[in-house]
Amino acid sequence: MGVLENKARARLFYKYLSKVYDRVNPFIWNEEMRDEALEMLDIQQGDRVLDVGCGTGFGTEGLLRYTDDVHGLDQSIHQMQKAWEKFGKNDEVRFYRGDAERLPFADDSFDVIWSSGSIEYWPNPVTALEEFRRVVKPGSKVLVVGPDDPKSGVFQKLADAIMLFYDEEEADRMFEAAGFVDIEHHILQRQPGSPRAIVTIARAPEE
Amino acid sequence: MKESLMDILCDPLDKSELELEVDERDGDEILEGRLIGTVTGEVYPIEDGIPNLLPPDMRD
Numbered sequence: 001m002g003v004l005e006n007k008a009r010a011r012l013f014y015k016y017l018s019k020v021y022d023r024v025n026p027f028i029w030n031e032e033m034r035d036e037a038l039e040m041l042d043i044q045q046g047d048r049v050l051d052v053g054c055g056t057g058f059g060t061e062g063l064l065r066y067t068d069d070v071h072g073l074d075q076s077i078h079q080m081q082k083a084w085e086k087f088g089k090n091d092e093v094r095f096y097r098g099d100a101e102r103l104p105f106a107d108d109s110f111d112v113i114w115s116s117g118s119i120e121y122w123p124n125p126v127t128a129l130e131e132f133r134r135v136v137k138p139g140s141k142v143l144v145v146g147p148d149d150p151k152s153g154v155f156q157k158l159a160d161a162i163m164l165f166y167d168e169e170e171a172d173r174m175f176e177a178a179g180f181v182d183i184e185h186h187i188l189q190r191q192p193g194s195p196r197a198i199v200t201i202a203r204a205p206e207e
Numbered sequence: 208m209k210e211s212l213m214d215i216l217c218d219p220l221d222k223s224e225l226e227l228e229v230d231e232r233d234g235d236e237i238l239e240g241r242l243i244g245t246v247t248g249e250v251y252p253i254e255d256g257i258p259n260l261l262p263p264d265m266r267d
Binding site: 048080103107 | 214215216218236255256267
Protein backbone atom coordinates (compact mmCIF):
# COMPACT_ATOMS: atom_id res chain seq x y z
CA MET A 1 0.00 0.00 0.00
CA GLY A 2 1.76 3.17 -1.15
CA VAL A 3 1.42 6.41 0.76
CA LEU A 4 -0.60 8.02 -2.01
CA GLU A 5 -3.08 5.17 -2.27
CA ASN A 6 -5.25 7.17 0.04
CA LYS A 7 -7.24 9.82 -1.73
CA ALA A 8 -7.04 12.50 0.97
CA ARG A 9 -3.26 12.20 1.00
CA ALA A 10 -3.13 12.21 -2.79
CA ARG A 11 -5.14 15.45 -2.84
CA LEU A 12 -2.78 17.09 -0.35
CA PHE A 13 0.23 15.86 -2.33
CA TYR A 14 -1.20 17.28 -5.55
CA LYS A 15 -1.98 20.60 -3.96
CA TYR A 16 1.78 21.09 -3.61
CA LEU A 17 2.86 19.10 -6.65
CA SER A 18 0.74 21.25 -8.95
CA LYS A 19 3.04 24.19 -8.28
CA VAL A 20 6.00 22.44 -9.94
CA TYR A 21 4.35 19.68 -11.97
CA ASP A 22 4.78 21.10 -15.46
CA ARG A 23 8.47 21.66 -14.75
CA VAL A 24 9.21 18.27 -13.13
CA ASN A 25 7.05 16.07 -15.31
CA PRO A 26 8.95 16.56 -18.63
CA PHE A 27 11.76 14.35 -17.31
CA ILE A 28 9.40 11.37 -17.31
CA TRP A 29 6.78 12.32 -19.86
CA ASN A 30 7.53 15.01 -22.41
CA GLU A 31 5.79 16.43 -25.47
CA GLU A 32 7.49 14.06 -27.91
CA MET A 33 6.39 11.02 -25.91
CA ARG A 34 2.86 12.37 -25.55
CA ASP A 35 2.62 13.06 -29.28
CA GLU A 36 3.91 9.57 -30.08
CA ALA A 37 1.24 8.09 -27.82
CA LEU A 38 -1.47 10.26 -29.42
CA GLU A 39 -0.47 8.90 -32.83
CA MET A 40 -1.20 5.37 -31.56
CA LEU A 41 -4.87 6.30 -31.29
CA ASP A 42 -7.00 6.99 -34.30
CA ILE A 43 -8.82 10.09 -33.04
CA GLN A 44 -11.08 11.70 -35.63
CA GLN A 45 -12.33 15.30 -35.58
CA GLY A 46 -15.65 15.27 -33.74
CA ASP A 47 -14.79 12.29 -31.56
CA ARG A 48 -15.83 12.80 -27.96
CA VAL A 49 -12.72 12.17 -25.85
CA LEU A 50 -12.41 11.90 -22.06
CA ASP A 51 -9.11 12.75 -20.32
CA VAL A 52 -9.19 11.05 -16.91
CA GLY A 53 -6.89 12.70 -14.38
CA CYS A 54 -6.36 15.60 -16.76
CA GLY A 55 -4.40 17.48 -14.07
CA THR A 56 -2.68 20.55 -15.45
CA GLY A 57 -3.92 19.75 -18.97
CA PHE A 58 -0.72 18.42 -20.56
CA GLY A 59 -2.48 15.51 -22.28
CA THR A 60 -5.60 17.61 -22.89
CA GLU A 61 -3.55 20.04 -24.97
CA GLY A 62 -2.46 17.22 -27.29
CA LEU A 63 -5.99 15.78 -27.56
CA LEU A 64 -7.35 19.18 -28.68
CA ARG A 65 -5.22 18.96 -31.83
CA TYR A 66 -7.32 15.98 -32.94
CA THR A 67 -10.85 16.89 -31.90
CA ASP A 68 -12.87 19.81 -30.51
CA ASP A 69 -14.89 17.61 -28.16
CA VAL A 70 -12.52 17.07 -25.22
CA HIS A 71 -13.70 16.45 -21.64
CA GLY A 72 -11.32 16.62 -18.67
CA LEU A 73 -11.94 15.05 -15.26
CA ASP A 74 -9.78 15.34 -12.15
CA GLN A 75 -10.26 15.04 -8.40
CA SER A 76 -7.86 17.87 -7.62
CA ILE A 77 -8.97 21.45 -8.09
CA HIS A 78 -5.39 22.65 -7.59
CA GLN A 79 -4.14 20.69 -10.59
CA MET A 80 -7.09 21.74 -12.75
CA GLN A 81 -6.58 25.43 -12.01
CA LYS A 82 -3.44 25.19 -14.16
CA ALA A 83 -5.50 23.66 -16.95
CA TRP A 84 -8.10 26.43 -16.64
CA GLU A 85 -5.35 29.02 -17.09
CA LYS A 86 -4.53 27.35 -20.43
CA PHE A 87 -7.98 26.57 -21.82
CA GLY A 88 -10.46 28.65 -19.84
CA LYS A 89 -12.96 27.16 -17.44
CA ASN A 90 -15.91 26.82 -19.81
CA ASP A 91 -14.42 27.38 -23.20
CA GLU A 92 -12.35 24.88 -25.21
CA VAL A 93 -12.69 21.93 -22.80
CA ARG A 94 -15.49 20.61 -20.60
CA PHE A 95 -14.11 20.12 -17.08
CA TYR A 96 -15.48 18.04 -14.20
CA ARG A 97 -14.33 17.21 -10.71
CA GLY A 98 -14.73 13.50 -10.24
CA ASP A 99 -13.28 10.14 -9.22
CA ALA A 100 -11.71 7.80 -11.80
CA GLU A 101 -13.16 4.80 -9.95
CA ARG A 102 -16.71 6.20 -9.93
CA LEU A 103 -17.13 8.07 -13.20
CA PRO A 104 -20.17 10.36 -13.48
CA PHE A 105 -20.91 9.38 -17.09
CA ALA A 106 -23.54 7.18 -18.69
CA ASP A 107 -22.56 3.93 -20.46
CA ASP A 108 -21.06 4.23 -23.97
CA SER A 109 -20.57 8.03 -23.75
CA PHE A 110 -17.08 8.41 -25.28
CA ASP A 111 -15.27 7.51 -28.50
CA VAL A 112 -11.84 7.48 -26.84
CA ILE A 113 -10.55 7.59 -23.26
CA TRP A 114 -7.06 8.91 -22.49
CA SER A 115 -5.34 8.89 -19.12
CA SER A 116 -1.71 9.85 -18.57
CA GLY A 117 0.08 10.04 -15.24
CA SER A 118 -2.97 9.17 -13.17
CA ILE A 119 -3.20 5.37 -12.79
CA GLU A 120 -0.30 5.28 -10.34
CA TYR A 121 -2.50 7.12 -7.80
CA TRP A 122 -5.65 5.03 -8.11
CA PRO A 123 -6.23 2.84 -5.05
CA ASN A 124 -8.03 0.23 -7.20
CA PRO A 125 -6.80 0.45 -10.80
CA VAL A 126 -9.01 -2.41 -12.03
CA THR A 127 -12.12 -0.65 -10.69
CA ALA A 128 -11.19 2.49 -12.63
CA LEU A 129 -10.46 0.47 -15.78
CA GLU A 130 -13.87 -1.23 -15.47
CA GLU A 131 -15.39 2.26 -15.40
CA PHE A 132 -13.42 3.14 -18.55
CA ARG A 133 -14.82 0.07 -20.28
CA ARG A 134 -18.34 1.00 -19.22
CA VAL A 135 -18.26 4.61 -20.46
CA VAL A 136 -16.31 4.06 -23.71
CA LYS A 137 -18.34 2.90 -26.69
CA PRO A 138 -18.16 -0.83 -27.55
CA GLY A 139 -15.23 -1.50 -29.89
CA SER A 140 -13.53 1.80 -28.97
CA LYS A 141 -10.09 2.32 -27.50
CA VAL A 142 -8.60 3.52 -24.24
CA LEU A 143 -4.99 4.58 -23.71
CA VAL A 144 -3.36 4.65 -20.28
CA VAL A 145 0.14 5.91 -19.49
CA GLY A 146 1.80 4.98 -16.23
CA PRO A 147 5.28 4.50 -14.80
CA ASP A 148 7.06 1.32 -15.89
CA ASP A 149 8.30 -0.91 -13.07
CA PRO A 150 11.95 0.09 -12.42
CA LYS A 151 12.85 -3.51 -11.39
CA SER A 152 15.90 -2.48 -9.40
CA GLY A 153 16.47 -3.02 -5.68
CA VAL A 154 16.54 0.27 -3.84
CA PHE A 155 14.58 2.35 -6.33
CA GLN A 156 11.96 -0.40 -6.56
CA LYS A 157 11.33 -0.26 -2.81
CA LEU A 158 11.13 3.51 -2.88
CA ALA A 159 8.87 3.39 -5.90
CA ASP A 160 6.44 0.93 -4.32
CA ALA A 161 6.24 3.03 -1.19
CA ILE A 162 5.21 6.11 -3.15
CA MET A 163 2.89 4.85 -5.84
CA LEU A 164 1.90 2.01 -8.11
CA PHE A 165 4.43 0.88 -10.70
CA TYR A 166 3.67 -1.99 -13.05
CA ASP A 167 5.15 -3.93 -15.94
CA GLU A 168 3.57 -5.29 -19.15
CA GLU A 169 2.50 -8.51 -17.45
CA GLU A 170 0.73 -6.66 -14.66
CA ALA A 171 -0.87 -4.26 -17.15
CA ASP A 172 -2.19 -7.28 -19.10
CA ARG A 173 -3.65 -8.69 -15.92
CA MET A 174 -5.36 -5.40 -14.96
CA PHE A 175 -6.82 -4.69 -18.41
CA GLU A 176 -8.00 -8.30 -18.85
CA ALA A 177 -9.63 -8.25 -15.42
CA ALA A 178 -11.46 -5.07 -16.47
CA GLY A 179 -12.79 -6.82 -19.58
CA PHE A 180 -10.64 -5.24 -22.32
CA VAL A 181 -9.41 -7.01 -25.47
CA ASP A 182 -6.58 -6.36 -27.99
CA ILE A 183 -4.28 -5.15 -25.21
CA GLU A 184 -0.91 -3.81 -26.38
CA HIS A 185 1.97 -2.05 -24.64
CA HIS A 186 4.63 0.42 -25.72
CA ILE A 187 7.54 1.42 -23.52
CA LEU A 188 8.58 5.05 -24.03
CA GLN A 189 11.66 6.67 -22.55
CA ARG A 190 13.00 10.18 -22.89
CA GLN A 191 16.59 8.93 -23.05
CA PRO A 192 18.53 5.87 -21.83
CA GLY A 193 18.67 5.92 -18.05
CA SER A 194 15.61 8.11 -17.53
CA PRO A 195 12.43 6.64 -16.01
CA ARG A 196 10.34 4.65 -18.49
CA ALA A 197 6.68 5.21 -19.20
CA ILE A 198 4.41 2.31 -20.10
CA VAL A 199 1.64 3.09 -22.61
CA THR A 200 -1.18 0.56 -22.77
CA ILE A 201 -3.83 0.64 -25.49
CA ALA A 202 -6.83 -1.65 -25.24
CA ARG A 203 -10.23 -1.97 -26.84
CA ALA A 204 -13.63 -2.45 -25.26
CA PRO A 205 -15.21 -5.59 -26.71
CA GLU A 206 -18.05 -5.22 -29.24
CA GLU A 207 -21.44 -5.93 -27.65
CA MET B 208 -21.24 23.38 -17.95
CA LYS B 209 -23.37 23.15 -21.04
CA GLU B 210 -26.93 21.97 -20.51
CA SER B 211 -26.48 19.43 -23.35
CA LEU B 212 -24.06 17.50 -21.11
CA MET B 213 -27.07 16.19 -19.19
CA ASP B 214 -27.20 13.54 -21.96
CA ILE B 215 -23.97 11.94 -20.76
CA LEU B 216 -23.84 12.80 -17.06
CA CYS B 217 -25.07 10.42 -14.37
CA ASP B 218 -24.84 9.96 -10.62
CA PRO B 219 -21.33 8.61 -9.91
CA LEU B 220 -22.66 6.49 -7.04
CA ASP B 221 -25.27 4.36 -8.82
CA LYS B 222 -25.23 5.69 -12.43
CA SER B 223 -28.86 6.76 -12.19
CA GLU B 224 -30.11 9.97 -13.79
CA LEU B 225 -29.42 13.43 -12.42
CA GLU B 226 -31.81 16.35 -12.18
CA LEU B 227 -30.50 19.83 -12.99
CA GLU B 228 -31.34 22.88 -10.88
CA VAL B 229 -30.06 26.20 -12.26
CA ASP B 230 -29.32 29.31 -10.18
CA GLU B 231 -27.42 31.25 -12.83
CA ARG B 232 -26.91 30.73 -16.53
CA ASP B 233 -25.24 32.49 -19.45
CA GLY B 234 -26.94 31.27 -22.63
CA ASP B 235 -26.67 27.46 -22.68
CA GLU B 236 -23.85 27.59 -20.10
CA ILE B 237 -24.88 26.74 -16.53
CA LEU B 238 -22.70 28.78 -14.16
CA GLU B 239 -24.22 28.06 -10.76
CA GLY B 240 -26.62 25.37 -9.64
CA ARG B 241 -26.65 21.74 -8.71
CA LEU B 242 -27.14 18.22 -10.00
CA ILE B 243 -29.28 15.99 -7.83
CA GLY B 244 -29.31 12.21 -7.90
CA THR B 245 -32.86 11.13 -8.75
CA VAL B 246 -32.36 7.90 -6.77
CA THR B 247 -29.68 8.72 -4.18
CA GLY B 248 -30.82 12.29 -3.48
CA GLU B 249 -27.15 13.28 -3.40
CA VAL B 250 -26.45 16.93 -4.30
CA TYR B 251 -23.54 17.73 -6.61
CA PRO B 252 -22.80 21.47 -6.83
CA ILE B 253 -22.04 23.38 -10.03
CA GLU B 254 -19.65 26.20 -9.13
CA ASP B 255 -18.39 28.76 -11.63
CA GLY B 256 -19.48 26.41 -14.40
CA ILE B 257 -17.64 23.33 -13.11
CA PRO B 258 -19.80 20.42 -11.91
CA ASN B 259 -18.34 18.80 -8.80
CA LEU B 260 -19.23 15.14 -9.28
CA LEU B 261 -16.87 13.84 -6.62
CA PRO B 262 -18.66 11.29 -4.45
CA PRO B 263 -19.46 12.81 -1.01
CA ASP B 264 -16.69 10.83 0.74
CA MET B 265 -14.06 12.54 -1.46
CA ARG B 266 -15.10 16.15 -1.06
CA ASP B 267 -12.86 18.66 0.74
